[in-house]
Amino acid sequence: MDISALRELVADDLKAVDRLILDRLRSDVVLINQIGQYIVSGGGKRLRPLVVVLAARALGYQASDHLTLAAVVEFIHTATLLHDDVVDGSDMRRSRDTANAVWGNAASVLVGDFLYSRAFEMMVEVDRMRVMEILSHATNRIAEGEVLQLLNCHDPAVDETRYREVILRKTATLFEAGARLGAVLCDAPGEQEQALADYGRHLGTAFQMIDDALDYGSSSEDIGKNLGDDLAEGKPTLPLIRALQVGAPGQVALLREAIERGGRDLIDEVMRAIESTDAIAYTARLAADEAGRAKLALEALPPSAYRSALAAVADFAVARGN
Numbered sequence: 001m002d003i004s005a006l007r008e009l010v011a012d013d014l015k016a017v018d019r020l021i022l023d024r025l026r027s028d029v030v031l032i033n034q035i036g037q038y039i040v041s042g043g044g045k046r047l048r049p050l051v052v053v054l055a056a057r058a059l060g061y062q063a064s065d066h067l068t069l070a071a072v073v074e075f076i077h078t079a080t081l082l083h084d085d086v087v088d089g090s091d092m093r094r095s096r097d098t099a100n101a102v103w104g105n106a107a108s109v110l111v112g113d114f115l116y117s118r119a120f121e122m123m124v125e126v127d128r129m130r131v132m133e134i135l136s137h138a139t140n141r142i143a144e145g146e147v148l149q150l151l152n153c154h155d156p157a158v159d160e161t162r163y164r165e166v167i168l169r170k171t172a173t174l175f176e177a178g179a180r181l182g183a184v185l186c187d188a189p190g191e192q193e194q195a196l197a198d199y200g201r202h203l204g205t206a207f208q209m210i211d212d213a214l215d216y217g218s219s220s221e222d223i224g225k226n227l228g229d230d231l232a233e234g235k236p237t238l239p240l241i242r243a244l245q246v247g248a249p250g251q252v253a254l255l256r257e258a259i260e261r262g263g264r265d266l267i268d269e270v271m272r273a274i275e276s277t278d279a280i281a282y283t284a285r286l287a288a289d290e291a292g293r294a295k296l297a298l299e300a301l302p303p304s305a306y307r308s309a310l311a312a313v314a315d316f317a318v319a320r321g322n
Contacts, residue, residue, distance in 0.1 A: 003316050006050065006309050013053045013067060014046070020071045024118060035099050035111040039078050042096065048073045048178050051203070051313060055182025055196050058306035065126050065185055072135065073178045075119040080142055080174075082112035087146070088233050130184050138177035145169025154234035156256040160241055164205070171211075172204030179203075179310075195300035199310065202294035207317040209287035212237035214322065216271060217280040231270055234262035238286070240270075242279040251277070287318045 007014055025036040049070035056066035082099055084090070086108050091101040100108040116139070123135050149166045152158045179200030183193035215230045216239050230237050236244075236259050244255050251273040258266040274280060291314040301307045 003045075006054075006312055006316070009305060009309050010050070010053045010057060013057070013070075014050065016064075016067050017046075017049050017053070017070045017074070020067055021074060024071060024075075024122060027114070031103070031107060032111055032114050035082075035103055035107060036115070038102070039082065039099055039111075040074075042093070044078075046074065047207070047313065047317075048077050048174060051175060051200060051310070052178040052181055054306050054310050054313070055179045055200075056185050057182075058301050058304055058310060059183060059186040059188050059192065061182065061186050063185070065128075066182065068122055068126055069131065069181050069185070070178075072119045072122050073174060073181075075115045075122070076135070076139060076142075077174060079112040079115035079119070080146075082108045082115070084146070087150070088229070090229060128184070131181060134177050134180055134184065138173050141169045141173040145171075145173070149235065152236060154260050154262060156236060156244065156259040158236040158241065160238065163236065163238055163241055167205055167208040168201070171208040172201045175204030175207070176200035192300050195297045198297040199294045199314075202290045202297065203314050203317055206287040206290035206294065206314065209238055209283050209290065210318055210320065213239055213280050213283040213287070215239075216274050228264050228267045228270075231258060231267060232262055232264050234259055238283045239274050239279040242282045243274050243277040246277050246279075247273055284318065291315060291318045 021040055022037075025033065025040060027033055027036075052070040052073055053066055081093065085093060085098040086100050086105045090098050092098060098108075099111070119135075123131055145166055145168070148162075149170060152162060152166060176197050177200070179196040180193055183196045188196075212230065215228065215237065231240070240255060240259065244252055247255065254266065254269055255273055258270050294314040295311045298307050298310055301310075
């Protein structure tokens with residue numbers, strides 16, 4: 001099942017989510033409308049709302065609150081992108097200028113704040129304390145992940161454990177929350193709620209690992225951002241960590257210098273070191289293992305086309321090229 005077939009399975013739901021996103025983006029402040037529309041129309045994969053919708057449908061949900069929560073999750077994700085791009089000084093995302101490159105850092109941060117607050121307005125409308133608990137915890141964990149990543153920048157001593165802790169909080173947490181919400185809406189038994197949470201956590205981990213591999217193993221045109229952005233920001237992601245573990249002494253010295261300095265001056269040498277140590281293949285193997293764990297967790301759900309689609313999302317997360 002490819003990603004277009006996955007979307008077709010819940011096409012009406014996804015169209016309704018898109019309409020809801022556009023409707024709830026509206027503000028009487030013109031700049032919020034401009035930046036919000038620019039970001040949301042930027043061609044993102046919408047995987048997180050897809051997971052919310054599929055998880056709810058996999059457990060037989062028939063009402064409409066899953067649409068609201070799918071939009072909420074996308075707003076939270078979009079807010080983090082706006083803030084991330086400012087922190088990272090990024091100027092390209094999804095093959096076009098970032099919002100901060102167009103409107104400036106201040107406007108991007110403040111519109112990100114608007115999206116966060118709008119997300120909380122919407123989750124209150126669902127009127128379930130458990131929903132509030134899950135999403136408020138998730139946003140707090142995401143913020144912690146961003147701070148941990150900041151602390152790790154330019155530190156070549158970061159190991160795989162520290163790296164995993166960052167991506168668990170920064171990326172996997174929102175996938176985990178989105179999948180768990182599907183179970184909560186259905187008042188599913190604790191076993192199924194935990195299974196969906198486990199699915200989302202492993203899916204998000206796999207997704208981020210592949211993102212980090214693509215930063216060194218793809219091209220700017222394919223991934224929609226500048227190649228080597230992570231290196232430029234001094235981020236020791238898994239391909240660099242692996243190359244540091246198994247590289248020759250000269251390669252290790254080079255990689256340590258590149259992480260400490262940041263920038264792209266040593267990108268060609270770093271790419272050769274990553275290639276010669278098979279660090280991309282290593283990262284892909286770990287991502288595939290996480291995807292396998294995600295699919296295994298789904299066995300707690302009743303068989304259905306929606307459960308199969310959730311499994312296919314995990315496969316897509318590791319097979320994609322952007």
